[in-house]
Amino acid sequence: MSEPVRITPGSFGYAEVHGADEAALALLAPLGFAPPRRAPSPVSLHTVDGPLTRLSLIGEAARRLERAGYAVEVDPQLRLSPAAEQALEILGELSERLSELGDLLADMDNVHDLADVAGQMVTGPGNPVDAARDAFTTGAQAVRRISGFPFEREGIADWFQAGAEATARMAALASGTAYPPPADPFATRAEAARACSPAASTATCAPISATAATTYPAPDLRRVRA
Template sequence: MSEPVRITPGSFGYAEVHGADEPALALLAPLGFAPPRRAPRPVSLHTVDGPLTRLALIGEAARRLEKAGYTVEVDPQLRLSPAAEQALEILGELSERLGELGDLLADMDNVHDLARVAAQMVTGPGNLADAASAAFTAGAQAVRHISGFPFEREGIADWFQAGAEAAGWMAALASTTSYPPPADPFATRADAARACSPAARTATSVPISATAATTHPAPDPRRARA
């Protein structure tokens, strides 16, 4: 173990591991590090997870190796910043909570409850659609004021802006739907509240220039400390 184990950007996967012996490779295998087909080397990280999760897996790989007594060198490009790590935790929590909401909705058997949940998602201060739109807008604004090539900043800003427009469009479309059911005495009041939603007021009918790919990140047990 005199030579360090190095983790670098990969050619066959997201990251490659160099200088690892068999015990080290055994530590990395549960995290998704494996050799390419028909070749024993290099051992690379193969995963369909998002980029933040990939960096977290690399960080966990380094921690496991160091705990086992190995010296580890990780390319700076593959290190997860504290801010990015916090964002990953929040996104994981959001994904988990939305999954729980979906499970709850699937078990509901009252049409009025389902209608009120639907209205709550786009109605009132801090509703889901407005919160999503605000998060995307914050990303679009932030990327325009940081360092980087202009084409990179503009492309990422456009992507975030498209997300904000999509959330506003969803709220505006929902506001045209007649719910809660007409028999509900609060239907008129709920319709008026939806119309006051910031997303519904600012939603535009201009076609969205980009659409974010739908992903369903799930909390990954591999991130737990070994």
């Protein structure tokens, strides 16, 4: 009986494969498994994808090998858990939807529509920015209550907490930004002056105020435009 193909944590990449013949390597190559530049082996996974995607690729590699009749052993720390698989699916959908939103914003040509999208992103229950902050906060709380090395748990919890604080700052910055831009009072006065000039054919003319232009406070971006 031949030795199984083993997938273990890598020295030259995220994971490396041992015991694969040429046919097995051909199955793995499309997934990003390749030898190091200056050595024939081991074949390693080289990718810039996130950690969950890497684990998913390793799982797919094992499935392809098993379907081809190979016995496969995967190091336990390289297996994607059901919960992590669900998280990967949600994050992938979220990324796609945000990309679609960007495409939609690029096609908008109405300042009020764009302003309302901006307000919707930080206004109301379940808005995207608050939802992101809540997800980061929940991650920090979850890390602190599970078992593991204290320094490891605290480091990851701090990362999640930093994400929560960053989204809170983004929401505060958005809330202090005026939208849509208030009408230019100087442009309004100039238009009135042109209408009342001797060259204009209007019969009546409203007086033009000589007082200083009104100062408009920045509206709260979290409000809903009437």
